[in-house]
Amino acid sequence: MRTKLNSRIYLIAMGIGVAAFISSCAKEGPAGADGTPGVDGDEVCMECHNVAKKAEVTEQWASSAHGIGEVAMSRGGGKSCGMCHSDEGFRETQHTKKDTLRADIGLPQPIQCQTCHDFHTSLDFENERNYALRTMMPVDLYMYRAADPNAAAVTVDLGDESNLCANCHQPRTTAPPLTGVDSFKVTSTHYGPHHGPHVTSLRGFGAYEVAGSATYPVSGEGSTHATSATCVTCHMHEGEHTWEPSLEACNSADCHDGGLTSVTDNSRQQTFKTLMATLESKLTAAGLLLDGHPNPGTYPTAQVGALYNYEWLVDDRSNGVHNFPYLEAMLNNSIAVFP
Numbered sequence: 001m002r003t004k005l006n007s008r009i010y011l012i013a014m015g016i017g018v019a020a021f022i023s024s025c026a027k028e029g030p031a032g033a034d035g036t037p038g039v040d041g042d043e044v045c046m047e048c049h050n051v052a053k054k055a056e057v058t059e060q061w062a063s064s065a066h067g068i069g070e071v072a073m074s075r076g077g078g079k080s081c082g083m084c085h086s087d088e089g090f091r092e093t094q095h096t097k098k099d100t101l102r103a104d105i106g107l108p109q110p111i112q113c114q115t116c117h118d119f120h121t122s123l124d125f126e127n128e129r130n131y132a133l134r135t136m137m138p139v140d141l142y143m144y145r146a147a148d149p150n151a152a153a154v155t156v157d158l159g160d161e162s163n164l165c166a167n168c169h170q171p172r173t174t175a176p177p178l179t180g181v182d183s184f185k186v187t188s189t190h191y192g193p194h195h196g197p198h199v200t201s202l203r204g205f206g207a208y209e210v211a212g213s214a215t216y217p218v219s220g221e222g223s224t225h226a227t228s229a230t231c232v233t234c235h236m237h238e239g240e241h242t243w244e245p246s247l248e249a250c251n252s253a254d255c256h257d258g259g260l261t262s263v264t265d266n267s268r269q270q271t272f273k274t275l276m277a278t279l280e281s282k283l284t285a286a287g288l289l290l291d292g293h294p295n296p297g298t299y300p301t302a303q304v305g306a307l308y309n310y311e312w313l314v315d316d317r318s319n320g321v322h323n324f325p326y327l328e329a330m331l332n333n334s335i336a337v338f339p
Helices: 002-025 041-046 051-062 070-075 087-096 142-147 162-166 198-203 224-228 231-235 267-285 301-316 324-335
Strands: 183-186 297-300
Touching: 162 198, 162 231, 183 301, 198 224, 198 231, 198 301, 267 301, 267 324, 297 301, 301 324
Parallel strands: none
Antiparallel strands: 183 297
16 A cells, blocks of 8 residues: 555656646746737638528529439439439549449438538638539540440549539430441330530530531631630539529620520520421331330431431530530431431
8 A cells, every 4th residue: 555655756756747848938028019910710610601691502402403402312322323413422423433323222311511522621712713522524425435444534624613514414425426337225214425525515515416507616716705715614603503694694794695585495505396296296206206216226327326326415404505516416417317
């Protein structure tokens, strides 16, 4: 007992001695001049992280196709679809860098805040675009990787936050070969590039570029939208989270400068709709469309290419706006395939 007690007294004494030693070393120096008060760190954070801002963004998101959740519930649980159709699937594949999920998802959740936003990697907001986005890296297009895993990657780099969008808003299958094959088999009523050809529309490549009277522009040079606009420019004006194209954004001084009255019904779009109806009627008459869906069967390759383009343009949903020169050439040359 005496030994333990003496040890404790010794340790306490040592502790007091160490504290005194540290205190003796930490003597104050001469007082310095007061500096300029800095900005409260909370003020910077609160520009985005506040109740009013969150409520505004949440309301916009809830009315969007991403927020409604219909796509997640219909396709988000599948191993091959969940990558883009569910919150969990997108986050998993961004982590694993794979194209499919490890397993099906029992109750997939819609695209939501944490799908696109992660933790901040930098707080240098003056010099770096950073909304804590999960990725802004260039995108290796799935359609080419799936067609030939050994082929060189075909990459799209929109140069800003729009690269996040490009991960999912891209085609999943390639068009039929332009040469060397006289006939081509349509195996599914879902034949086509899938529902997200927006990034390749914008950049102007990847469709069935059958020769015709209309000339295809050089990739990336077809229009101002192809060279100067991105997903964020038009679909997220001032942080908008419905992702609907904004007339205000289009009419800015840098773009149409007040010249548009609509983003969905201008005259060029109306002409595009008329031509789409013409292509639809020709595909239906030739048997490639049945009740508005691709009709499985074997057809001349050029006609299947026209069907691929039709499905591309239906799913693009811009009536040409994403890249008028390229998409109009696709459409007119596809119509010309048929007698």
